[in-house]
Amino acid sequence: MAVMNISKTKEQYKSALLENVIPFWLQHSGDEEYGGYYTCLNRDGVVFDTDKFIWLQCRQVWTFSMLYNQVSPKEEWLNFARQGAKFLLAHGMDQEGNWYFSLNREGQPLIQPYNIFSDCFAAMAFGQLYKATKNPKHLQVAKKTFDHILQRQKNPKGKYSKAYPGTRNLQSFALPMIITNLVLEIEHILNQDLVTDTIKNGIDMVTNKFYRSDLGIILENIGMDGNLYDSFEGRLVNPGHGLESMWFIMDLAEKQGDKKLMQKATKIALQLIEYGWDQKHDGIFYFMDVKGNPPQQLEWDQKLWWVHLEATIAMAKGYLHTGNKACWDWFEKLHNYSWEHFGDQQYGEWYGYLNRRGEVLLPLKGGKWKGCFHVPRAFINYGKPWRR
Amino acid sequence: MAVMNISKTKEQYKSALLENVIPFWLQHSGDEEYGGYYTCLNRDGVVFDTDKFIWLQCRQVWTFSMLYNQVSPKEEWLNFARQGAKFLLAHGMDQEGNWYFSLNREGQPLIQPYNIFSDCFAAMAFGQLYKATKNPKHLQVAKKTFDHILQRQKNPKGKYSKAYPGTRNLQSFALPMIITNLVLEIEHILNQDLVTDTIKNGIDMVTNKFYRSDLGIILENIGMDGNLYDSFEGRLVNPGHGLESMWFIMDLAEKQGDKKLMQKATKIALQLIEYGWDQKHDGIFYFMDVKGNPPQQLEWDQKLWWVHLEATIAMAKGYLHTGNKACWDWFEKLHNYSWEHFGDQQYGEWYGYLNRRGEVLLPLKGGKWKGCFHVPRAFINYGKPWRR
Numbered sequence: 001m002a003v004m005n006i007s008k009t010k011e012q013y014k015s016a017l018l019e020n021v022i023p024f025w026l027q028h029s030g031d032e033e034y035g036g037y038y039t040c041l042n043r044d045g046v047v048f049d050t051d052k053f054i055w056l057q058c059r060q061v062w063t064f065s066m067l068y069n070q071v072s073p074k075e076e077w078l079n080f081a082r083q084g085a086k087f088l089l090a091h092g093m094d095q096e097g098n099w100y101f102s103l104n105r106e107g108q109p110l111i112q113p114y115n116i117f118s119d120c121f122a123a124m125a126f127g128q129l130y131k132a133t134k135n136p137k138h139l140q141v142a143k144k145t146f147d148h149i150l151q152r153q154k155n156p157k158g159k160y161s162k163a164y165p166g167t168r169n170l171q172s173f174a175l176p177m178i179i180t181n182l183v184l185e186i187e188h189i190l191n192q193d194l195v196t197d198t199i200k201n202g203i204d205m206v207t208n209k210f211y212r213s214d215l216g217i218i219l220e221n222i223g224m225d226g227n228l229y230d231s232f233e234g235r236l237v238n239p240g241h242g243l244e245s246m247w248f249i250m251d252l253a254e255k256q257g258d259k260k261l262m263q264k265a266t267k268i269a270l271q272l273i274e275y276g277w278d279q280k281h282d283g284i285f286y287f288m289d290v291k292g293n294p295p296q297q298l299e300w301d302q303k304l305w306w307v308h309l310e311a312t313i314a315m316a317k318g319y320l321h322t323g324n325k326a327c328w329d330w331f332e333k334l335h336n337y338s339w340e341h342f343g344d345q346q347y348g349e350w351y352g353y354l355n356r357r358g359e360v361l362l363p364l365k366g367g368k369w370k371g372c373f374h375v376p377r378a379f380i381n382y383g384k385p386w387r388r
Numbered sequence: 389m390a391v392m393n394i395s396k397t398k399e400q401y402k403s404a405l406l407e408n409v410i411p412f413w414l415q416h417s418g419d420e421e422y423g424g425y426y427t428c429l430n431r432d433g434v435v436f437d438t439d440k441f442i443w444l445q446c447r448q449v450w451t452f453s454m455l456y457n458q459v460s461p462k463e464e465w466l467n468f469a470r471q472g473a474k475f476l477l478a479h480g481m482d483q484e485g486n487w488y489f490s491l492n493r494e495g496q497p498l499i500q501p502y503n504i505f506s507d508c509f510a511a512m513a514f515g516q517l518y519k520a521t522k523n524p525k526h527l528q529v530a531k532k533t534f535d536h537i538l539q540r541q542k543n544p545k546g547k548y549s550k551a552y553p554g555t556r557n558l559q560s561f562a563l564p565m566i567i568t569n570l571v572l573e574i575e576h577i578l579n580q581d582l583v584t585d586t587i588k589n590g591i592d593m594v595t596n597k598f599y600r601s602d603l604g605i606i607l608e609n610i611g612m613d614g615n616l617y618d619s620f621e622g623r624l625v626n627p628g629h630g631l632e633s634m635w636f637i638m639d640l641a642e643k644q645g646d647k648k649l650m651q652k653a654t655k656i657a658l659q660l661i662e663y664g665w666d667q668k669h670d671g672i673f674y675f676m677d678v679k680g681n682p683p684q685q686l687e688w689d690q691k692l693w694w695v696h697l698e699a700t701i702a703m704a705k706g707y708l709h710t711g712n713k714a715c716w717d718w719f720e721k722l723h724n725y726s727w728e729h730f731g732d733q734q735y736g737e738w739y740g741y742l743n744r745r746g747e748v749l750l751p752l753k754g755g756k757w758k759g760c761f762h763v764p765r766a767f768i769n770y771g772k773p774w775r776r
Contacts, residue, residue, distance in 0.1 A: 050679040051619060109552040160550060164497040231439060293436040295752035298687035298741060353686060364681040
């Protein structure tokens with residue numbers, strides 16, 4: 001394999017983002033009749049399902065706002081973000097301002113607001129959009145939503161929780177991890193003390209509680225006492241999730257000028273990718289069991305687009321900030337694997353779901369969980385220098 | 389491929405059941421300290437998780453009771469059923485008699501009674517156990533649980549439902565299908581009119597409402613108006629589920645001497661297996677989308693043990709009752725595929741989860757969903773003549 005050239009790689013991601021990925025979503029995802037976005041798109045961009053999932057509606061608003069704010073102030077991009085936001089404001093929340101999980105095409109609620117991540121992505125979307133529009137409504141929604149998240153964070157599923165209280169109280173990695181990234185995303189609308197406290201707590205949770213130095217991995221669920229609970233949930237490892245959190249931590253370390261934290265995050269990221277890498281067929285496993293038992297997730301051995309993108313961001317940032325050669329080697333390996341397996345020369349964008357061998361499992365470009373988010377977010381993170 | 393011999397095949401299943409499958413569970417699954425059964429067993433029978441899932445606890449009580457009632461009145465089998473029942477009676481229900489979804493090893497509740505199928509398998513277990521024990525407590529629990537199922541059937545998830553009422557009201561195939569089988573299982577403890585009405589309604593639901601003659605398949609979810617709703621849930625097909633329901637219908641047709649219904653069930657079963665068969669790698673797909681879109685289930689292309697067992701029962705019964713040669717051909721094909729891919733010469737029992745190519749995906753013999761149920765139930769159904 002030829003050694004990659006950093007500036008050439010950046011050019012490649014810039015053109016992939018601006019000439020391939022973004023045009024794909026602009027062309028295929030707008031619902032001009034009811035507003036919002038289609039996200040269920042076949043290989044060639046044809047819509048195969050019209051339901052609207054709040055995670056993905058919000059993430060797409062964020063993406064186009066972010067492009068406007070960080071890459072170029074194109075009215076087309078801001079208008080595309082605005083049209084999604086308009087649909088969300090009209091239909092996305094219940095009367096208390098909690099975000100539904102999904103709506104039908106017309107905007108009627110399908111699934112109740114049981115999922116706190118809908119709110120997380122809504123706060124992220126309206127916070128980023130507000131940067132561009134300075135519209136006080138956008139500010140207000142972002143703030144109110146963030147308040148709800150803080151109120152709900154101790155019991156995020158509320159009445160929809162199926163866990164029997166008290167028998168095995170676990171805390172889950174996803175929420176502190178997302179909140180840590182979220183406060184950085186919407187720092188401009190938050191009280192600075194809240195930002196500082198949340199970041200401090202988030203770094204501690206991620207790097208000291210969920211990260212287990214004895215095992216060299218991040219657990220997805222730990223007891224309230226911080227211990228590993230020997231159960232399906234307690235043994236679960238999601239290497240991509242851990243890698244994503246490590247570049248969040250690197251961003252915080254960069255912001256704080258904390259070199260020690262940067263070194264630690266880089267070290268953990270390398271541990272995670274070595275742990276999660278499939279020695280037989282390449283790529284990173286989706287789920288693993290820390291004791292090597294069969295995971296309950298049947299999709300455990302599949303190779304998912306976002307896992308590989310998050311890993312690549314972590315390796316890019318790790319290399320950029322520490323110069324660690326192992327990060328660059330992994331960046332190259334991930335880059336080559338991803339373009340070979342996830343890339344689609346013919347119709348653009350990336351496939352989302354491959355089987356263990358790296359063959360396309362589902363030919364979709366977008367679905368219930370894959371939208372206009374991870375691919376553009378990653379490409380822009382690889383190529384910081386060409387941003388505004 | 390050599391043409392199979394029916395009586396030799398029956399002998400093979402008899403010995404596989406009595407010398408391999410049942411000894412595997414007797415040897416590895418009993419929790420002698422806390423009662424109940426371990427179901428999370430590795431390839432060699434070693435326990436890898438101790439949580440107790442009500443579906444599987446109940447199904448194992450059913451299996452050992454059924455063996456006692458139908459194969460041979462061995463005290464060892466009845467005692468093994470009794471010990472599971474004792475654990476279930478002590479820990480399985482909340483104060484209203486609703487069945488939890490799961491317990492920890494000691495019997496403390498982990499997951500609330502949100503899942504009506506826990507109750508279905510409990511009624512089935514205690515109904516079958518009562519046949520053997522004549523213990524009025526077992527009768528009472530089976531009856532009360534069945535009453536709860538009937539009360540809950542219009543809104544099975546109750547307060548745990550995440551669907552927003554009214555936007556897209558779907559009815560699901562699983563419940564009427566299971567209830568139709570359940571009333572036949574526990575007929576001896578029910579009012580005859582209730583049995584007759586439930587069976588009549590169940591046959592209508594399965595063969596006229598969820599079965600779509602225009603498409604030649606059974607849908608997993610239809611509107612309350614019986615229509616196909618073009619959404620992930622509405623387009624979902626689970627060929628194994630449909631095949632399972634067809635042998636339930638064949639049992640009803642046999643009982644009622646209804647040859648027309650037997651022919652119809654056989655015809656539908658053949659349509660389903662032709663629809664669900666993987667032409668490229670053999671085996672039956674787990675999930676499909678009736679419009680050929682990507683299903684949301686990432687495990688859609690995997691080959692599951694129960695799917696192949698239910699299909700084989702349907703083909704065995706279809707051949708037995710109608711003499712349709714296509715059923716026998718499929719029986720042979722399924723038999724050969726299954727023993728080659730699911731069978732484990734070294735440690736016995738069957739693997740549960742294969743990838744699309746038929747390679748072992750998870751090396752477990754039991755887990756959260758696979759217990760001592762489908763394999764023995766199928767083997768005994770293939771070999772009716774040697775039962776008591």
